Amino acid sequence: MKGSIDLERIEKAVKEILIAIGEDPEREGLIETPKRVARMYEEVFEGIRYTNEEIANMFDKSFEHPDKDMVIMKNIPAFSYCEHHLALMYNMNITVAYIPNGKVIGLSKIARIVDMVTKRLQLQEKIGSDVAEVIRIACGTEDVAVIIEGEHSCMTARGIKKPGVKTNTVTLRGRFKLDKKVREELFQIIKNG
Ligand SMILES: [Zn+2]
Known part of the structure; x- marks a missing residue:
């Protein structure tokens, strides 16, 4: 199993993307967005941390x-x-x-x-x-x-x-x-x- 997903790094990167597309990351609707995206990525990319073999071992009962x-x-x-x-x-x-x-x-x-x-x-x-x-x-x-x-x-x-x-x-x-x-x-x- 690989280490956990780096939430802080995702937050920083998402903030950069927001600036790059011409948005204001400090405006009300976006202020929490980098945090939300990081938490979402943690959930939807959980499988990246495991190899196929490790997944098989999790569910091989x-x-x-x-x-x-x-x-x-x-x-x-x-x-x-x-x-x-x-x-x-x-x-x-x-x-x-x-x-x-x-x-x-x-x-x-x-x-x-x-x-x-x-x-x-x-x-x-x-x-x-x-x-x-x-x-x-x-x-x-x-x-x-x-x-x-x-x-x-x-x-x-x-x-x-x-x-x-x-x-x-x-x-x-x-x-x-x-x-x-x-x-x-x-x-x-x-x-x-
Ligand atoms: Zn595609």
Whole structure:
């Protein structure tokens, strides 16, 4: 685990940004803003302090489970921040699937893993590969799939401004990648709700 987030340094930097964009950081509405942003960053970037391995160890309390039936948790809602613009990625729905290899973890743990991985500066594809890696370590299985749909405010609220544009990414590992039948079964289940 890395050390804690440097709140004081964020406050100073945010104050600088306010001045740089032509604002008065001393005016009433902004006077507390650097402090608020620092506290918000502490919360929304908590996952930066932990490696994927450490996150897996936090949530790896598992149960023996001999069945090889696919476990799917659909549409876990999530937010994250893109590493290119520090802009919000929102309306994200993350679907996680895996094939147990002797053990399963609690469903709430999957949501907690998603939560921790998205509390980093991210790219949508990287959220997929990070979640897949944490699930692989926590569940001891190579067969993991992560499907993500999300909107990126750096696309929808600036530049070419395309509100409503969704980005979809699919991360497939193990048999989800190699076995067409397994993959088709997954997409069939997702489609049928
Ligand atoms: Zn971006």
